[in-house]
Amino acid sequence: MTDGTTRRYNDGEILSGVQRRRRWTPEEKVRIVEETYLPGMSVSLVARRHGIGGNQIFTWRRLMTQGALTAAGAGEEVVPASEYRALEAQVRELHRLLGKKAMENELLREAVSRAAGPKNVWPAPSARVIF
Numbered sequence: 001m002t003d004g005t006t007r008r009y010n011d012g013e014i015l016s017g018v019q020r021r022r023r024w025t026p027e028e029k030v031r032i033v034e035e036t037y038l039p040g041m042s043v044s045l046v047a048r049r050h051g052i053g054g055n056q057i058f059t060w061r062r063l064m065t066q067g068a069l070t071a072a073g074a075g076e077e078v079v080p081a082s083e084y085r086a087l088e089a090q091v092r093e094l095h096r097l098l099g100k101k102a103m104e105n106e107l108l109r110e111a112v113s114r115a116a117g118p119k120n121v122w123p124a125p126s127a128r129v130i131f
Contacts, residue, residue, distance in 0.1 A: 029060045036061065 024032075036046045036057060043061075047054040
């Protein structure tokens with residue numbers, strides 16, 4: 001039994017091979033957590049049915065309320081909240097700098113137009129000049 005397969009028996013599950021932990025897909029985790037919210041079900045009952053510790057299901061429930069399990073299930077990358085906040089701050093700073101540069105650009109454009117003075121078009125092409 002060293003082929004790495006898992007066999008299910010009435011009393012539990014036997015892991016064969018070098019694998020020491022079971023791997024749960026995000027879909028399985030969501031299904032198990034949703035099962036705990038069904039009428040007449042409890043976390044301990046669901047945990048026993050699936051051979052999982054109750055604390056593991058509570059962790060999955062917390063992750064699900066934070067949206068981490070659904071993001072993983074959707075194939076999206078999960079980013080730590082601290083990194084997300086740092087990126088938001090960086091975006092705000094870039095927006096501030098962009099606004100500042102746009103204001104400087106407008107002021108310089110106005111200064112150049114005032115320095116150049118009014119454009120003299122003499123004589124106007126349609127005007128007749130009589131001497």
